[in-house]
Amino acid sequence: MTQHLANSPESGDIFAGLEAGLDAPTDKGPGNFDAHHPPDKALIDDCVHCGFCLPTCPTYALWGEEMDSPRGRIYLMDMVREGTASLDEPLVRHFDTCLGCMACVTACPSGVQYDKLLESMRPQIERHHERGRGDRTFRELIFALFPYPRRLRVAALGGLFYQRSGLAGVVRRRRLLDRLPPRLRALEALLPPVKVRDLVASPPERVAAVGTPRRRVAVLTGCVQRVFFTGVNAATVRTLAAEGCEVLIPRDQECCGALSMHSGREPEALERARRTIATFEAHDVDAIVVNVAGCGSTMKEYGTLLRDDPEWADRATAFSAKVRDVTEVLAELEPRAPRHPIQARVAYHDACHLGHAQRVRAAPRAVLRTIPGVEVVDLPEAELCCGSAGVYNLLEPEAASDLGQRKAANVRSVHPDAVATANPGCLLQMRRHLDDPGLPLLHPIELVDASIRGEALPTQK
Incomplete structure (x- = not known):
């Protein structure tokens, strides 16, 4: 038996008080x-x-x-x-x-x-x-936190104190992290920079189209996206509106269930799918727009996931037919908002659940190429995952780190001015392993938004 199989990951006694049943x-x-x-x-x-x-x-x-x-x-x-x-x-x-x-x-x-x-x-x-106690407990903690934006905001406040108080520097200088289990070290390393304004940001419920309306859409704000990548959501809404879309942002939306489904937590995922369908079908829209690859992949499969439920099967199929990645929507619309030049060599990384699962590859590149001055370049070994894969980089940190380092080396090899990818997990994973504050890592929609607004290449956040 190989070593990575012989050693089942453990999270340590720190979680000894929690249990989870099958x-x-x-x-x-x-x-x-x-x-x-x-x-x-x-x-x-x-x-x-x-x-x-x-x-x-x-x-x-x-x-x-x-x-x-x-x-x-x-x-x-x-x-x-x-x-x-x-x-x-x-x-x-x-x-x-x-x-x-x-x-x-x-x-x-x-x-x-x-x-x-x-x-x-x-x-x-x-x-x-029957999973081991530490493994089971760590998984339960992940799913008690990440699908809940309010809980994530509380955790993010702790992260903000950790980053700004100087505690992070002390911990690293004294190599205290080396004493923690690999999973907890990965959690600390993936913590993004936290800003108070992002934690208190609240999007409007409706944004009118600029000029003659062409479509009416509703936007999924996501969980991690809503807390740590509010700029991506804001750029999504602005760009869609600029291109003639009336944009609705339902306030009562919850987790779509993607993380649960990808981890085999089927009952939990199906309940989240039902709630998401009920929330969005209350709005008469042409499309349900998603800017997170993993969420979009799962939402497009709701019809399959709920096939055994006579009350929800047809509703799920109708819902899934409306789900579109934001780059798909923009690629279908003839650009109407003027683009200002951004002189940049942009390395595009295919998020797995966009490129492989949804088969959406041409649209993000086409959308980026509407920006004058942008040169879109592909990465070597583009088909290989960066190691994020939902919560994989927390559950399997050693393998994820090896893949993250490999992806970072491939990014450096093309000498980009910026990196674009359509998934928050990929952004966090590559930020960790590139470890280069001078290299912006962005969602493609942030570049389009900057071009429409006449701004320079966005900086690393």
Whole structure:
């Protein structure tokens, strides 16, 4: 057994007082799965084990282990389905270390739907695998914090004190972080710069279109995005309005459930999906605009997620049909707001859940190229994940760090003036590993907004 499998991550005794139970198992299914949507045998058999997925798989690139490749994980699913393997710790580790980046789906010439297989495998694991106390508790703390913007703001205030009081410098100089478990060290390292004005910012509920209205849209403000990247949301609203969109920002929106779904917490994810649908379907809009790749990916799949719910299935399908990434909306609209030049070489990083999961690659580049003076350049190994992958960089910090350093080296190799990517997790991950305050890391919409407003290249925030 390789070292990364032998050592299951622990979070330490600091969380000793918290416990989390597993969901009750359902009826017996094939092999060692239950009957609730186990990995589909027909989808498993689509894999011909050709190996085209191997160069694009981050964990195979790191370790070269067959069972840490997509085809290896599919083989493990088949073994569990046949009853020759169980959901024990060694097998589960192979799936915990999967980033769910879906690069293999893009690369596969046979059209293997690894995304559907993984999203059916992870809930089975969460229902039937008993995690260690530290691992279970750390996961519960993540999901008690990140989907709740109000709680995140309170945590951010603590981060603000930590950064501005000088405590962060003392901790690092004395190497106190070295005494913490890797997961807590990663949490500290990923903490973004916090500004009070961002924590108290409140967007309007409606912004009128500039000039003749062309569309009526509603915007998802997100969870982490709402707290730590308020500038991205503001730029999104301004740009859409400038391009003739009436913009609605529902105040009562909550977490969309993306983090929960990607982690196999299915009941929680489905409840969040229902609430999101109910919130947005109260507004008559042409599109539901998302500026977070992971959220958009999940929201576009609500119809599949809620297929078993007769009350919500059709509503979910109708909702998903309206979900669009902000760059998709802008790429469809002939630019109307004048762009001012920004002379910059911009490295564009495809967020996995935008490029691989949603297959949205051309739109962000096309939108950036509407800015006079911008040169858009792609990165080497563009298909490889940066290591963020939702909360992966917290749950699997060593692997995520290796991937983050690899991505940072590829960014430096193209000598950009700025980096653009459409996901907050990617921005945090690359900010950590590039460690270059002079290199702006931005959402593409921030560059478009700056061009429309006649501003210079935005600086690092």
